[in-house]
Amino acid sequence: xxxxxxxxxxxxAGLLGLGLTALLACLMGGVAAGVTSFSTVFTCDIFQAxxxxxxxxxxxxAVARWAAVGGMMLSFAAACAAMRFxxxxxxxxxxxxxxxxxxxxxxxxxxxxxxxxxxxAFAGLIAGAAAALLHHGLSLPRGEQPGIxxxxxxxxxxxxxxxxxxxxTAMLAFLVSLLxxxxxxxxxxxxxxxxxxxxxxxxxxxxxxxxxxxxxxEAMAAAILLAAIAASLIFI
Numbered sequence: 001x002x003x004x005x006x007x008x009x010x011x012x013a014g015l016l017g018l019g020l021t022a023l024l025a026c027l028m029g030g031v032a033a034g035v036t037s038f039s040t041v042f043t044c045d046i047f048q049a050x051x052x053x054x055x056x057x058x059x060x061x062a063v064a065r066w067a068a069v070g071g072m073m074l075s076f077a078a079a080c081a082a083m084r085f086x087x088x089x090x091x092x093x094x095x096x097x098x099x100x101x102x103x104x105x106x107x108x109x110x111x112x113x114x115x116x117x118x119x120x121a122f123a124g125l126i127a128g129a130a131a132a133l134l135h136h137g138l139s140l141p142r143g144e145q146p147g148i149x150x151x152x153x154x155x156x157x158x159x160x161x162x163x164x165x166x167x168x169t170a171m172l173a174f175l176v177s178l179l180x181x182x183x184x185x186x187x188x189x190x191x192x193x194x195x196x197x198x199x200x201x202x203x204x205x206x207x208x209x210x211x212x213x214x215x216x217x218e219a220m221a222a223a224i225l226l227a228a229i230a231a232s233l234i235f236i
Contacts, residue, residue, distance in 0.1 A: 031075075038071035039064045084148050086162070093166025094136065101170040102128025102177035109181050114200045116181065119188040124181025132173035139165055167232055 007019040043064040048055060055063075082091040105128060106121040140151030142158050150165055159165040196203050213219055 097170035105177035120185030127180035128177025131176040
């Protein structure tokens with residue numbers, strides 16, 4: 001509500017309509033990009049790749065349109081569910097734990113380990129998301145009622161706060177996704193080395209370092225990682 005209130009407070013009547021129009025256009029642009037991305041990914045990466053490899057363009061266009069409708073309906077359902085949280089941050093943390101944390105683990109494994117496979121990454125994503133949902137369903141901060149904010153299966157663990165619940169769920173999802181992706185990759189066929197040039201860290205040519213050690217990306221990444229671990233330990 002910060003932006004609408006700021007527009008009402010500082011813009012005169014003549015510019016208020018223009019400001020609200022710009023705000024709505026910005027929101028509509030973001031929604032349009034999300035719906036288009038969802039439709040494209042479902043049609044090209046799921047339907048065409050696994051369900052109908054030789055589908056005609058007319059059929060793909062119809063599937064894309066229905067996928068856009070389905071994406072909008074899922075968005076409406078997610079918005080209604082988010083309204084039941086005490087804070088939007090809790091809903092964002094849950095989405096991050098279920099979706100982003102397993103995806104980040106699979107991405108890191110594929111970027112730094114040439115033996116990682118697509119089957120391993122997919123299995124890791126599914127396992128990480130399932131572990132996140134299971135942890136969320138078995139944990140509930142003290143003083144809260146079981147429901148969408150946790151404990152919807154049964155209550156076996158009481159984190160100190162909603163933030164601790166979200167961060168703990170994300171860390172568990174990351175770890176499970178990483179381990180499952182690595183295990184499945186060991187039992188599936190890996191890609192050839194020439195197919196991974198420029199994609200895997202060990203197979204990417206790197207120019208000689210010309211900066212001081214504390215200016216290099218590795219040092220900055222290590223500092224950020226240590227700061228994140230320290231913040232997690234403090235607030236959890």
